[in-house]
Amino acid sequence: MFSLSNMPSTTSVLSAYTTFSASTMLARTMLNEVQNLTNQLIPQQLQEKVLAKLGGLIGYSSSQMTLVIDEYNGLSLNQMFEASEAYLRTKISPSVVRLKLSKAPQEQNFSLTVNKGEKIVDSFDDVQVVWQMICTETQKTKADCDGYFSSESVERRSVELSFHKKHKEKVLSSYLPHVLERSEAIKDENKVVKLHSLGNCYGEVNLDHPSTFDTLAMDPTLKQELMDDLDRFVKRRKFYKRVGKVWKRGYLLYGPPGTGKSSLIAAMANYLKFDIFDLELTSIHSNSDLRRLLLATTNRSILVIEDIDCSSDFQNRQAGAHNQGGNQLTLSGLLNFIDGLWSSCGDERIIVFTTNHKDRLDPALLRPGRMDMHIHMSYCTPSGFRILASNYLGVKDHSMFTDIEQLITEVDVTPAEIAEELMKSEDVDIALKGLVKYLHVKKIERGKANGGEKEVSEQEREPESKGRS
Numbered sequence: 001m002f003s004l005s006n007m008p009s010t011t012s013v014l015s016a017y018t019t020f021s022a023s024t025m026l027a028r029t030m031l032n033e034v035q036n037l038t039n040q041l042i043p044q045q046l047q048e049k050v051l052a053k054l055g056g057l058i059g060y061s062s063s064q065m066t067l068v069i070d071e072y073n074g075l076s077l078n079q080m081f082e083a084s085e086a087y088l089r090t091k092i093s094p095s096v097v098r099l100k101l102s103k104a105p106q107e108q109n110f111s112l113t114v115n116k117g118e119k120i121v122d123s124f125d126d127v128q129v130v131w132q133m134i135c136t137e138t139q140k141t142k143a144d145c146d147g148y149f150s151s152e153s154v155e156r157r158s159v160e161l162s163f164h165k166k167h168k169e170k171v172l173s174s175y176l177p178h179v180l181e182r183s184e185a186i187k188d189e190n191k192v193v194k195l196h197s198l199g200n201c202y203g204e205v206n207l208d209h210p211s212t213f214d215t216l217a218m219d220p221t222l223k224q225e226l227m228d229d230l231d232r233f234v235k236r237r238k239f240y241k242r243v244g245k246v247w248k249r250g251y252l253l254y255g256p257p258g259t260g261k262s263s264l265i266a267a268m269a270n271y272l273k274f275d276i277f278d279l280e281l282t283s284i285h286s287n288s289d290l291r292r293l294l295l296a297t298t299n300r301s302i303l304v305i306e307d308i309d310c311s312s313d314f315q316n317r318q319a320g321a322h323n324q325g326g327n328q329l330t331l332s333g334l335l336n337f338i339d340g341l342w343s344s345c346g347d348e349r350i351i352v353f354t355t356n357h358k359d360r361l362d363p364a365l366l367r368p369g370r371m372d373m374h375i376h377m378s379y380c381t382p383s384g385f386r387i388l389a390s391n392y393l394g395v396k397d398h399s400m401f402t403d404i405e406q407l408i409t410e411v412d413v414t415p416a417e418i419a420e421e422l423m424k425s426e427d428v429d430i431a432l433k434g435l436v437k438y439l440h441v442k443k444i445e446r447g448k449a450n451g452g453e454k455e456v457s458e459q460e461r462e463p464e465s466k467g468r469s
């Protein structure tokens with residue numbers, strides 16, 4: 001059994017002695033005494049030798065070993081230190097009495113870390129380990145420009161991991177990789193998804209968009225298909241490497257305004273904990289602009305290009321191209337460019353295009369293999385309405401639902417319109433009555449429009465996607 005005695009020692013050899021079993025209590029007390037004395041009288045290196053020798057004399061030879069994980073490895077951050085710190089945050093037990101609390105301005109929650117000197121016991125399979133946070137202050141002398149010397153104290157942080165020597169292999173090959181893996185997952189769980197705009201004014205804000213797959217009204221089968229696709233994508237690092245494909249996935253979202261295309265992007269980002277980079281095409285004037293902006297994007301992110309059909313800009317630019325030395329941008333140029341850049345430095349990238357008019361898109365974008373999934377976001381369905389009613393009003397069923405669902409199948413109404421009606425009152429009856437009224441008005445208007453439309457020939461009518469999701 002490990003004991004959490006609070007010996008003041010900070011050296012690895014000494015901390016090994018803290019993990020005695022109950023039968024070695026006496027030996028520990030003796031060593032404590034010796035340690036106190038040596039602390040006062042003897043330099044540190046000598047202390048370790050004396051204590052090791054004494055440990056051997058009284059029948060205890062150190063069976064423990066300690067790994068020291070410093071915060072910095074030279075000038076670079078030690079990944080294992082960061083990982084250990086994150087991992088230990090989840091292992092804080094009631095026996096830990098001092099915690100460090102902090103909060104970054106952009107974060108919503110406090111962050112608690114183990115304070116220096118605190119120990120944490122953890123077990124993995126049959127191995128028990130003890131972690132300890134170590135913090136030492138050293139004085140560093142520096143000279144200012146006038147040649148005066150001053151000293152400043154520098155804090156060095158590290159964590160020490162102690163365990164029985166016989167578990168060394170297991171700790172190195174299984175436990176520490178487990179710590180790394182867990183810390184990555186923890187980082188993801190706590191990650192604040194960011195929205196970056198890539199355009200004239202480059203900026204970053206927290207994506208406070210509450211949209212998730214749960215709150216999104218869309219065809220349940222399509223929703224599940226998309227979630228499975230995303231899951232498969234993030235799990236397939238090795239697969240993409242093996243077949244030599246760039247690890248990226250493209251989605252084209254199309255449908256009328258207010259059907260949830262932007263909400264779906266937010267839901268995807270919240271689901272994967274990927275940042276969003278919103279590329280404003282109108283602000284890109286050359287390949288070099290594009291290159292500069294794309295280089296600012298990071299891995300594990302979603303690059304979004306909204307309203308791609310409105311980039312008639314592309315065509316205009318091609319037609320009236322004042323020659324910029326072949327530097328002008330076209331859609332297929334943009335796509336090839338993104339592919340090229342990502343194949344050299346991109347991992348886990350998602351690209352999403354949105355449009356209200358799929359039929360107006362450049363064929364380069366619709367070519368098979370270009371976008372992996374075409375997702376139709378369309379008018380609200382009865383099942384979509386139920387999701388919205390549950391979100392906005394907290395009701396799963398109501399006597400008015402039958403009427404509403406019937407009306408929804410008769411008129412084209414977007415989830416955005418329904419959401420707006422449902423938000424008008426917190427009183428469920430009033431909100432639903434309002435919605436019924438709204439749908440009736442829409443139905444009458446549609447009837448009138450259809451009557452008048454008889455004179456309009458088929459060719460003249462604008463093609464519109466009427467599919468429902």
Ligand SMILES: Nc1ncnc2c1ncn2[C@@H]1O[C@H](COP(=O)(O)OP(=O)(O)OP(=O)(O)O)[C@@H](O)[C@H]1O
Nearest residue numbers: 215216217256257258259260261262263415416419
């Ligand atoms: N499918 C949906 N599920 C839940 N809420 C939705 C859905 N569609 C729209 N909404 C609501 O309507 C608002 C506007 O929707 P959103 O911006 O996602 O539509 P859009 O398809 O991107 O429209 P546009 O084509 O104009 O960009 C959202 O903030 C959300 O509140």
Ligand SMILES: [Mg+2]
Nearest residue numbers: 261262263306
């Ligand atoms: Mg949108």
